[in-house]
Structures are given as structure tokens and as C-alpha cells.
Amino acid sequence: MQESIISIQKLSHRYSAQWAIRDINLEIRKNGIYGLLGSNGAGKSTTMNILCGVLQQTEGNVFIQGIDTKKQPEEAKCRIGFLPQKAPLHLDLTVEEFLSYCAKLHYIPAKEINKAIHEVLERCNISHFRKRLLRNLSGGYQQRVGIAQAIIHHPDFVVLDEPTNGLDPNQILEVRHLIKEIAEERTVLLSTHILSEVQATCEHIYMIEKGHMVFDGSVNEFDNYIRPSTLFVALAKQLSPEDLQAIPGILSVENLGNSQYRLQSANVQEALEQVVESSVSNHWGLIEIYPEKSSLDSIFSELSKK
Numbered sequence: 001m002q003e004s005i006i007s008i009q010k011l012s013h014r015y016s017a018q019w020a021i022r023d024i025n026l027e028i029r030k031n032g033i034y035g036l037l038g039s040n041g042a043g044k045s046t047t048m049n050i051l052c053g054v055l056q057q058t059e060g061n062v063f064i065q066g067i068d069t070k071k072q073p074e075e076a077k078c079r080i081g082f083l084p085q086k087a088p089l090h091l092d093l094t095v096e097e098f099l100s101y102c103a104k105l106h107y108i109p110a111k112e113i114n115k116a117i118h119e120v121l122e123r124c125n126i127s128h129f130r131k132r133l134l135r136n137l138s139g140g141y142q143q144r145v146g147i148a149q150a151i152i153h154h155p156d157f158v159v160l161d162e163p164t165n166g167l168d169p170n171q172i173l174e175v176r177h178l179i180k181e182i183a184e185e186r187t188v189l190l191s192t193h194i195l196s197e198v199q200a201t202c203e204h205i206y207m208i209e210k211g212h213m214v215f216d217g218s219v220n221e222f223d224n225y226i227r228p229s230t231l232f233v234a235l236a237k238q239l240s241p242e243d244l245q246a247i248p249g250i251l252s253v254e255n256l257g258n259s260q261y262r263l264q265s266a267n268v269q270e271a272l273e274q275v276v277e278s279s280v281s282n283h284w285g286l287i288e289i290y291p292e293k294s295s296l297d298s299i300f301s302e303l304s305k306k
């Protein structure tokens with residue numbers, strides 16, 4: 001069997017009295033982009049900080065390509081690139097000076113530093129800003145420099161904590177594109193509290209809520225998992241909820257007023273077809289019908305109950 005790139009086993013962490021994460025298990029065996037999804041305070045940064053050796057876990061083990069991060073932290077860290085939630089940028093340095101400093105921190109031999117800087121400047125498309133002070137770069141370009149420092153030592157595994165947070169829509173698209181490019185050669189784990197972010201970027205989703213792993217599967221599986229279970233219906237004719245409840249497959253009916261209803265069903269697509277048929281044959285005057293998408297808040301709360 002292929003060796004794990006990352007293996008997290010029964011990972012738990014407690015800040016003073018409170019457990020931030022509990023019994024997290026996670027296994028990554030092949031390259032790609034993996035998303036760690038969770039609402040604010042769910043435990044994403046705690047997990048990532050432990051993974052990258054910035055925080056010592058209370059319980060459990062983390063292995064990077066078979067190396068125990070607790071027993072051999074330096075060997076493990078050589079294989080990891082990390083962009084924390086707040087990028088560790090020195091704003092009074094130029095891009096080149098900062099990357100040179102990062103290269104030394106990663107023990108890149110002196111004679112290889114210029115080559116390594118040149119490679120990441122090209123890779124992150126920031127060569128034209130090499131002489132510019134970091135404080136004079138836009139948020140999107142600062143984030144590119146943050147990603148550059150995370151990959152300058154050629155790690156096989158890169159961890160990005162909320163990499164598009166605080167960026168404008170164009171910058172978000174550019175940074176997502178860069179993440180996809182760097183993931184062609186390595187494994188990327190990124191965290192976010194934005195569902196569309198993982199759906200746009202990742203192949204696989206891990207979802208943490210209140211410190212527990214509540215979902216581990218592909219983006220398609222996640223979409224199936226959260227598929228809508230309610231239908232919104234607006235009619236020209238005022239009906240009693242019982243009329244709609246009588247349609248096969250409708251579990252419950254909520255009267256929203258103004259001849260509008262919310263219908264609960266186990267199979268929304270079948271229910272939609274049944275409602276359309278009933279409306280046509282009974283002349284209810286169907287004005288509008290659509291499956292309601294779950295809000296992210298309701299998905300989080302539903303999944304955290306499971």
C-alpha cells in the first residue's frame with residue numbers, strides 16, 4: 001500500500017481547560033488539494049498549527065511521510081511549507097530580501113539561495129516586484145509572497161491557513177489559480193470557513209465542527225450530503241396545507257402566507273415533479289417552484305449534530 005503523505009491519528013488539543021479539537025483522524029495518500037472546512041472557532045488553525053509543528057498537541061500523533069512530528073520535528077518540518085492565517089511577512093524588507101531570509105531559515109545552502117529565490121519568484125509570478133518593499137504590495141501580492149516563502153524549500157506538503165481571507169474577488173481568483181498550480185507537484189491542505197472556496201478549489205473535504213471531524217469525503221459526496229431537502233412553492237390559488245400534504249412524497253408543509261409554501265421531502269426532485277403535475281391537473285396556477293439550498297450555517301449545524 002502507498003505510504004501516507006500525512007497521517008493524523010486521534011489528535012486532540014486542550015488550551016488550559018477547554019478542548020479545541022478532539023480525536024481528529026485524517027489520512028492523505030495522494031497529491032491534490034484538500035480542504036479543511038469549518039466555521040470560526042471550529043479548530044482548523046489548531047489542527048494546522050500542530051500539523052506544522054508550531055503547537056505541541058495534548059494527545060495523538062502526526063506523521064509526515066512516516067516521520068513522527070513529535071519525535072523528529074526538524075525532519076518533519078523540512079517536508080512542510082506553511083502559510084499561517086496571518087502571513088509572517090516583514091513589511092520593511094523587499095520581496096527578495098524577505099525570501100532570502102526565509103531560505104536561510106529553511107537551511108537552504110548559501111550557494112543555492114539565489115536559484116531558489118528565482119524559482120519561487122517565477123512560480124508565484126512576482127519577479128517584477130522583487131525589489132519592492134512588502135508593505136507597498138497589494139494584499140493579493142503579499143499573499144503570493146506568503147505562498148512563495150511556504151514553497152521555497154521544495155516541501156512535498158503545503159499547509160495554507162485561510163489563504164484567500166481578506167482578498168478582493170479578483171485577488172481570490174488569482175490566488176486560487178496559483179494554489180492549483182503549486183498543487184500540481186505536491187499536496188496542499190488549505191483551511192477555510194467558506195464552502196464555495198473548497199468547492200472551487202479542493203478535491204476532498206474534511207469538515208471540522210466544534211473540534212470534531214464531521215465529514216471526510218470528496219466534493220461530490222459533500223454536495224450529495226448537503227443536497228436540499230425543501231421546496232419553495234408559490235401558487236396563484238390559496239390552498240390549505242392539507243392539499244399539498246396529500247401529494248405523494250411530501251413529508252410536511254409550512255404555510256409562508258401569500259399562497260407561498262415550504263415543502264419538506266426526502267427526494268426533492270421527485271417531489272418537485274409531483275407538485276408540478278398536481279398543480280397542472282388541479283389548476284392551482286403555479287407561479288414559482290425551486291429547491292431551497294441549505295445555508296452554510298444550517299449545514300454546519302446539521303453536520304455537527306451527526
Ligand SMILES: Nc1ncnc2c1ncn2[C@@H]1O[C@H](COP(=O)(O)OP(=O)(O)OP(=O)(O)O)[C@@H](O)[C@H]1O
Nearest residue numbers: 015016020038039040041042043044045046047193
Ligand atoms: N491560544 C488559545 N488559547 C485558548 N483558546 C484558544 C487559543 N487558540 C484557539 N483557542 C480556542 O480553540 C478553539 C478552536 O480555535 P481555532 O483557532 O483552532 O479555530 P478555527 O477553526 O481556526 O477558527 P478561525 O477560523 O476563527 O481561526 C476556539 O474555541 C478558540 O477560541
